[in-house]
Amino acid sequence: MADALIFQPKAGKPAPASTLGVAGWVRGNLFSSLPNAILTLLGAYIAYAFLSAVIGWALIDAVWEAKNRRECLDLVGRAGACWPGVKAWIPNLIYGLYPKDQVWRINTGFLVLAVWAVPLFLPWVRSKVVIGLSMALLYPLLASYFFHGGERDLLWTVLIALGLAGFLASWVIAIGEWRGEVRLLEGRRRWVVGGGLYLLSLLLVSQWQLQEVQTRVWGGLFLTLVISGFGITFSLPAGILLALGRRSRMPLIAAVSTTFIELFRSVPLITVLFMFNTMLPLFLPAGVEVNRLLRAIVAVCLFSSAYMAEIVRGGLQAIPKGQYEAAAAVGLGFWQSTSLIILPQALRIAIPNIVGTFIGLFKDTTLVSIIGLFDLLSMARAVGEDTVWLGLFIEPFFFVTMLYFVFCFSMSQYSFNLEAKLGAGQRR
């Protein structure tokens, strides 16, 4: 018998030169045919015309120093932007009517949040979930006193101390994991360390007294962040529970969840806000007064959790039945398989939609202006009603637009990063 032939695979040939490099890309993507070439040129012209007009108005012809709107108009008329008005109003756009001598509290409050979040971005920290959860659950306790201040009873003190202890504990964990000192965080020592931190916080908080700033004067970007921050941190867990409830095999739970979701999804946010603002007090016993801001926050939270529930449910639907079966086959119970196998996958699929809802929520908070809260957008409108800057509307709106863009764009970029990181090695 003859020897078997030996199979030798051919070496790959280089790709045609016309498809490589910058020239190849330009030819392939911009000028691949006559209609495409025309569209490319037209698009470039429109982009140029738009950008040159905006830059001319906002930067080149703009006025940077003036005492009032009249001065601006005398200098450039309407051809250029009048920025001094916006500059003068920046403190109000950001902090609302919050007392100027107390503004440091807002700054410190957000600085604390930023410092709390730092460990989430450090590669050597492993307990990111614990730190993230503690932040979402405990920061509001600390922040509410920071921002509101005033008299407090014992329960309130205990809760505020919990917030401070959460902050300290997060950093103890982060530093411990950096130095490799995980012994401190294991077994019974964990409770001793935690208890110690709590007592320390309690001591600090009891010595701490801040002047009351009523929520009536909260406003601007600060108010927008407070409302959407609550909405975001509340709606995700609530949405997860509602989605699980709607899929539950227990008829009562499924019916309650479905009713809640459909009820809130079937009415506009503006109606929900009105309902909570004007109708809710009618149902409460006389003398019980719920803060107007709190009413708005509750309304936004409930409304957004209904939307979030459907998004999470969409993610849950995408998980094949085999995953539940495999989890059951290795002996996992319902809560274990849901929280450790199903939800991590479902939420990853749902990230684009979840972040989309967060962005929508952030922008929808502008609606609270109709129940008399001064969010960022209403503050922008107030600039043009100021007698010194009368009629100055476009510039503050332009500024606020940029601000919204920065926030929303960062959120969407963060979601892209998160997707890429969580999707490592899982491409189907």
Place this chain on the structure above:
Amino acid sequence: MSAPAIELIGLNKWYGAFQVLKDIDLRVREGERIVVCGPSGSGKSTMIRCINQLEHHQQGDVLIHGQAFGESAARDEAIRRDIGMVFQQFNLFPHLTVLENCTFALIWVKQMPKAEAEALAMSLLERVRIPEQAHKFPLQLSGGQQQRVAIARALCMAPKVMLFDEPTSALDPEMISEVLDVMIELAESGMTMIVVTHEMSFARRVADRVIFMDQGEIVEEAPPAEFFTTPKYDRTRLFLSQIL
């Protein structure tokens, strides 16, 4: 004599009005290896999924080492832990690495310390001959490798019984033998196994009994030598003539 590893007594199951299992009786001794075959829709997958109660039957009893399902959720989970299962579609957890897939249940269900769980998982990954893939994600592996991980994952829980639901049906022909080799080795180590498969070479080599099912019934049940050479029923003969 100790109770049989698995006992199905008068099992009946319906999907709506359609009866998928009809009076199934089956006793599997400890250490016995059963191969189940039959045309699609004959109820063989449903039967083995009733054994660990991924599907619920309406009549009859399923006893695992003499214990019945259905007393409480916690007890059902405990019984299930003794039954390993390998699926046609692997069903690995795609968000966990191969190693984590194996250690997951050890850590969360058996509360085993992480280091110990990892050592055990590595020894089983070596047994299925893919220790070098431990830190990859399942979807980076070939089908045959994924199925071997699935076998290792099931073995981690030290099951007393292993169920295989068409473990090679979703694989490319070139990868079937690497999975069958692992299964043959497992069979030779004395594991109680019920295997739904059409790999007749596997049945010939390791099965103690071959069961042929059609239309929700067990038609024929015989040792492989007898089953392949002198089947009693014409239905079995027709089936064998079509797949061999």
